Amino acid sequence: MPAQRRRFSLHNLRIQLSEADALPHLTFLGLLTGFLGGCLLIGFNELLKLATVVLMPAGEDRFESLSDIQRFFLPVAGSLLILSMITLCRPNRRSVGVAHVIQRLALNRGRLPASSMALQFFTALTALASGFSVGREGPAVHIGAAAGSQLGQKLKLPDNTLTTLAGCGVATAISVSFNTPLAGVVFAMEVIVRRYNLVSFIPVMAASVIASLMTQYFYGFEPAFVIPPIHMNSMAEFLLAALMAVAIGLLAASFIKLQTGIATARKGRLAMPVLSAGFIMGITGVFAPDLMGMGYDTISDLLNESSYTLSFLLLMLFGKMLLTPMMTGLGIPGGIIGPTLFIGAVTGSVFSILGDTMLGIPNINGSFQALLGMVAMMAATLQAPLVALVTVLELTRNPNVIMPAMFVIVIACLISGRFFNNRGIFDQQLIVGGLSFDPSPLHQTLSQTGVASLMSSSFARCRLIPNPEEMQRLKYKNIEWLLYPDSNDILISSTHTTIEPEASRPVQIQATLYEALDQMNRQSLDALPVVSLEKSGRRICGVITRRDVESYYLDKLHLPDSELEKRV
Template identity: 35%
Template sequence: MERKPMLNTLIKRLSHLRASFQIRAFRSALSSLDAAPQFAILGILSGLFTGLVILLFRVLVEQVLTWILPSGPDRFEQLAALERFLLPTAGAMVLALIFALLKQENRGVGVSHVLERLHRHQGYLSVKNLLVQFVTGAIALISGQTGGREGPAIHLGASVSSLLGQTLKLPNNSIRVLIGCGAAAAIGSSFNTPIAGVIFSMEVIVLEYTIAGFMPVILAAVTGTLVVQQVFGDEPVFFIPGIAMDSYWDLPWIFLEGIVIAVLAAGLIRLMVICHDRAPKPIAVKIILAGLVTASLGFVVPEILGVGYDTVNQALQGSIPLMILLLICCTKLVATAINLGLGMPIGLIGPTLVIGAMAGGGFWQLASTVSDQVSAPGFYVILGMGAMMGAALQAPLAALMALMELTRNPEIVLPAMLCIVIANITAAHGFGAKSIFQTQALMLGIDLTGRNSRSLALSRASVESKMSRKFIVANARLDRASAEQVLQSQPTWILVKSGAGYDCLLKAADLQRALADLRQDTFDLQNIPADRKDIARITWQATLDEAFDIISRGGVQALYVVRVSATQLDRPVGILLPEDIENYYHS
C-alpha cells in the first residue's frame, strides 16, 4: 500500500520534468543564465553540430590537398615553381568571381563577421553566409593561400550554433551563449585544444567571463573535439621533443624574445591596416591582388603557402638554417597581412603560430652565437608561437592554454607565461597595438570596446525573465460594466489599445479610483486622472540591454513585450519598466 503513493509521486515528478523541457518552457527557462540544465543541453548540441560541420570541412580540404600533394596536405614545397604560382593565382580568381557575384550582405565571412553580427544583430547569422564561408574557405585553403583553417571554422561553428537557436526561436541572450559555444567547439575541434577553445571564446568572442556562461561553452568544446577526434585522432598538432628551460640563464633571452615578437605582432597589425586602407574598392580586384602576392612570394619561398605546420615541425627540430628562418618569417608576415587586409576568407591564428615559430627559431640561433647556455631550439620556437599568438590577438590566457594543449608539454608553462606577458604588454602599451580581431572590427566600423559592464550584464538575460505578466489589454473607451470587468482579474497594469496599436500604459489602481470618484457611465482611459506612461514595443526574445537602449533612445517610460503569432500578429505577453532593468543590474 505504501508503494502506491511513492509511485504516484514519482509519476508526478517525471511529468513535471517532462513539462519543464517542453519547447515553450525550455525557451522561457533560457531567458536568464540560471537555467543550467537547459544551457548544458544547448552546449552539447552546439558542440555536436559544430563538430560535424568542422569534420566535413576538414575532410573536404585535406582529401583534396592529399590528391594535389601526395606527400602530405601541407607539403606545398613539393610543387614545381610554376605550379606554386599558378595554384594560388587560380584559387584567387575563382574566389574573386564568387565574391563578385554575391550581394554585399552575403560577402561577410570570418571572425570579424561573427563579431559584427554578435554586437549589432544579437548574434543572428545567416545560412547564406555560412555556405559562402564553407566554400570560399575551402577554396582558399586548397589553393594554398597563406592562412589557417580556424577563421573559417569559427564562422562555421558560430553560424551553426546561431541557426540552432534561431530554429528553436530561443531568446537573444541564449543565442549569444550559443555563439560562444560554437566558437569554442570550432577552436577545440580544429586544433585538438578544448581548453584553449573555451578561453578563446570567452576572451575574444564573448568578451567576458561568467561562471554560468562557462558550463555550456565547456561542454560544447569537449563535444566538438570528441566528434572530430573520431576521424582525425587525438594526436597533438606538433611533435615536440622533450624540452624545458635548462637554466635560469634563459630568462634574459626569454624577456628579449618577448620584445622581438611584440615588434612582429605590431608590424603585422599595422601592415594589415595599411593594406586595407589603400586597397582598391572592387572586392574581386582585392582578392586577385591578394592571390598574386601570395603566389609571387610562394614562388620564391614555398614554405609560406598553406597553413605551414610542417615547417613549424622542422623548426622545432632545429633543422632550418638561420637565413631561411628569417626569410620565411618575413614573407609569411607580409603575405598574411596583405591577405587579411584585402579580405581573403581565411584564418589568422595559424599564421601567427608559424611566424612566431620562425622568429623563435631565428632568435635561438642568434642567441646561441652569444651564449652557450641557452636551451634547445624547440624551446624558443614554442615560446615564439605562444607569444606571437598572444600579442596579435591580445589574448594571453588563450595563447598559453593553446601552447599547453598543442605541445602537451607542461614544462613550458612558466617560461611561456613570462614571454607571452612581455609580448602582450610591449605590443599593447609600447606600440599601441589593439587585438587583431578588434582592429578588423574597427575597419568595419565596429568598436568592440564600446560595450561597458552594464551592457554586458544586461545582455545575459532576456526581457521575459523580468517582465510583469500582471496586466490586461483594454480599449481606450469603456462603459462602467466593462471597466469593472477589466479590474476583476486584479491586474497591476492596463495596456490601452487604440485602433490597431497600443497607446499608453496606466496603473489599474488609477481606473479603480476613477470608478469610485467619477459618476459617469463611460470612461476614456486616455483622459481619466492617471499617471500614463509612454510605451514602445519589444519582442520577448530581446535582451535587457536591447530594452535599455529602446527606453533610453525613445524616451519612453515602459515597454510592452510581444510574441509574434503564426498569423504575424503581435500578442502582448508582459510589461517591462526601467526599474525592472535597474533592479536586475544591481541584483
C-alpha cells in the same frame, strides 16, 4: 494535440532561457552546439584534405611538390573562384572572420547570418586549398559561432542566449582545430564572449568537451602538433628568450599595423584587391613555395629540432610577415592564428641559431625556443595571454613550460600592446573600420536577461476603451494592462490610470532587457507589449515596464534607490 503540446513546451523553454541563470537548459544547448559545430568543422577539415589530396598527392601543405606553373595558377584560379562566390552574396552578408563575429555578438544581438557562414565555409576552403598564406582557425571560429547562433535563431530562443551559444561554437572551433578543449574554452571567453560567469562558462565547456571527443574519435588523441619532451638546458636561455620576446613584440605590432593598414587602404573595394592577392601569391609560389599554405609542416619540423639554415628561416619569417597581412588585408577570407604560430616558431629558431653563433650559449634547445616563440607571438598578436598560455600547456602537456611561457608572454604583450597602443588584432580591425565599442555596465547586465523573464502576463485584449464599471471589474480580476491590437502598433494602457492608450511598437519575446529599455527610450514610453512571431501571426505574450527593468538592474548591482536616476 501532440503538435500543440510541443509548441507550448518550446514556448516554455524560451521563457526559461530568458532568465539569467537558465544553466541546465543552456548546458544542453551547449552540448548540441558542440555536436553540430563539430560535424561542420570536421566536415570542413575532411573536404580540405580531399582537395589537397587531389591537388597535391605528396600531402597537405606540400606545395613545393607542384610545378612552377601549377604553383602560379593555383592561387590565381583560387582568387577568381573566391571573387565569384563573394559577388554572388549580398553586400551586407559579405563580412566574415573573427572580427565580424565579435561585432555581431556585441552590436547585433548575437545574430550571425547563415549566408555569411556559408560564404566563410566555401571561400576559406578555396583559399586554403589554393595555397594562400592564411590560417584555418579564424574561419573555423566564424563557422562554429554561426552554428551556435543559427541553432538559437531557428528555435527562436531569447537573444540573451545567442551570445552564449555562439561562444559554445567558438570553443568547438578551437577544440577541433588543435584538439585542445581547454584552450577552446579560454579563447571563447577571453577573446570572443568577454564575459566570465558560470552561466556562460559551463555551456561553453560542455560544447568544447563534445567537440574534443568527436575530434579524438576521428583523428586520435594527439594535439595538432606532436611535441617531444622539451626543457631548458641552461639559465642563459632565459636571456635569449627575453631578447626573442622583445623582437616578437615588435613583430606582432608590425603585423597588426600592416594588416589593418592594407585593409583600410582597400576602402571596401573587392575585385582588384582579391585578384591582386591571387597574382602576388602565385608569383611567391614560383620562387618560395614554402611560404604557401598554413605552414604546419614547417612548425612541426621546428618543434622536432629539424635543422634549417639561418637564411632560409629569415626568408620564411619576413615572407610570412608580409604575405599573411597582405592576403587578409586584400580580402582573402582566411585566418591569422596559424600564421602567427608559424612566425613565432621561426623567430624562436632564428634566435636559437643566433644565441649559439653570436652569444656562444651552449646546448641551446631549438625546439624550446620555437615553442616559446609560438606562445609569445600568439599572445602579443591577439592580446590574449591566458589563451596562449593554456594553448601551449595543452600542446606540450608539460607543466615545466608554464613559467618560461609566462615570462615571454609578459614581455611580448607589453611591447605590442602598451608601447604601440594595440588592443589585439581583432579589436584593431574593428577600430579602423569605425566599429569600436565598449559596452557599458548597463548594456552588459541587461543583455544577459530576456524580457520574458520579467514581463507581466496579467493583461486583457480590448477593442474599445472600457467604461468605468468595466475598468473596476478588470481590476477586481487583477488585470494590470489593457492592450488594443492594431495592424502595426499596439495601443497600451494601465488599468491603474485614466490616461488614453499610447501607440507602441511591440518588442519581441526574444529581445533582451537592454533592447526593451532602448526601445522605451526611443519611443518615450514606460511600458511595451511583448509579442511572439509565429506562423499563425503575431501573438501577444505580456507587458514589460521600465520600472521592472530598472529594478532588475539595481538588484543585480546591489545599488540603493538613490542611484536609479544616475545609472539608468
